[in-house]
Amino acid sequence: MMKSLQLLVCLLLSHLCVGTPLGNAKSNSFLSEIFPRAADVCTNVCDGSCKSECPIGELVGSTECTCKNNRGVCCITDPQIDDCSDCGGVCKRACGPNDVEGGAACECGNGKKCCISLEVPEPTKDGSGRGDPHYRTFDSKKFSFQGNCSYILMKNCGPRKSTAFQVEVIQRGRDGEEVTRVWAVTVRIDRHIIEMGQNNSIIIDKKVTSLDSLPRSLIIADSNVIHIKLIDDVINVEMPSRFNVMWDGDRFVDIHIEPLLYGNVCGLLGNADDDPTNDFKDANGKLLDNVDDFTNSWIVPGSCKNH
Numbered sequence: 439m440m441k442s443l444q445l446l447v448c449l450l451l452s453h454l455c456v457g458t459p460l461g462n463a464k465s466n467s468f469l470s471e472i473f474p475r476a477a478d479v480c481t482n483v484c485d486g487s488c489k490s491e492c493p494i495g496e497l498v499g500s501t502e503c504t505c506k507n508n509r510g511v512c513c514i515t516d517p518q519i520d521d522c523s524d525c526g527g528v529c530k531r532a533c534g535p536n537d538v539e540g541g542a543a544c545e546c547g548n549g550k551k552c553c554i555s556l557e558v559p560e561p562t563k564d565g566s567g568r569g570d571p572h573y574r575t576f577d578s579k580k581f582s583f584q585g586n587c588s589y590i591l592m593k594n595c596g597p598r599k600s601t602a603f604q605v606e607v608i609q610r611g612r613d614g615e616e617v618t619r620v621w622a623v624t625v626r627i628d629r630h631i632i633e634m635g636q637n638n639s640i641i642i643d644k645k646v647t648s649l650d651s652l653p654r655s656l657i658i659a660d661s662n663v664i665h666i667k668l669i670d671d672v673i674n675v676e677m678p679s680r681f682n683v684m685w686d687g688d689r690f691v692d693i694h695i696e697p698l699l700y701g702n703v704c705g706l707l708g709n710a711d712d713d714p715t716n717d718f719k720d721a722n723g724k725l726l727d728n729v730d731d732f733t734n735s736w737i738v739p740g741s742c743k744n745h
């Protein structure tokens with residue numbers, strides 16, 4: 439009877455009840471829900487707020503996250519529901535002028551909105567060589583050929599003066615087989631040479647290197663830097679603002695190039711000018727009409743076996 443009377447007084451005069459023991463957590467939570475106040479912030483370093491129970495999108499914080507005078511539980515954002523990257527968006531309190539709010543399938547917790555940027559992402563191009571062996575140029579022209587040599591996949595051949603680079607693919611047959619496949623990749627940038635082979639072997643500037651020593655950075659001209667790192671068992675050699683070469687240690691090489699190189703590269707992967715019909719050019723810029731002439735024109739001199 440006494441407790442009921444006390445609760446009624448508290449409901450009418452809530453400011454009298456701060457710190458007043460009401461006998462059970464449920465009535466405390468009830469009050470904190472009805473009378474939210476500055477004190478309803480989780481203590482310690484917990485970034486949350488105190489509520490009678492945590493709504494969808496929030497979780498009860500750790501045991502260190504407590505509420506003043508046991509006023510409810512400390513609710514923190516559920517990181518699983520604070521992510522709408524599957525919709526290509528980011529969870530925010532409010533979407534900005536360049537954002538659009540995602541639909542019903544794009545949900546964020548804790549009252550946040552899934553905001554999807556309207557800005558068009560910077561375009562990227564990629565070319566690749568895989569397996570036994572199939573290539574796709576930066577302009578998406580596909581071709582296959584056999585050959586037991588090293589070939590220039592991509593090099594700088596634009597008008598602008600820039601740091602020299604060249605990416606080569608080595609084709610070899612497995613265990614003496616005549617059929618060749620993508621076997622290894624060499625990246626030359628400025629004076630540095632990064633050789634990547636089977637089982638993710640890597641030789642940097644003629645020194646056998648352990649994958650455990652990655653990431654590595656190498657200084658090149660004009661104080662620029664090459665980054666060499668291992669991401670999900672794929673070796674990445676990145677020349678910032680230019681390209682990123684990815685080698686899976688077995689039979690797949692993929693090269694992403696940045697807009698600065700569009701139209702300024704040549705090699706097996708073409709010139710990246712959005713026109714797939716002009717990709718079969720030799721080193722002199724002459725357009726060739728068959729795969730053999732084209733690929734032979736990009737052989738690294740002296741690299742062929744059984745030739």
Ligand SMILES: [Ca+2]
Nearest residue numbers: 577711713717
């Ligand atoms: Ca082209």
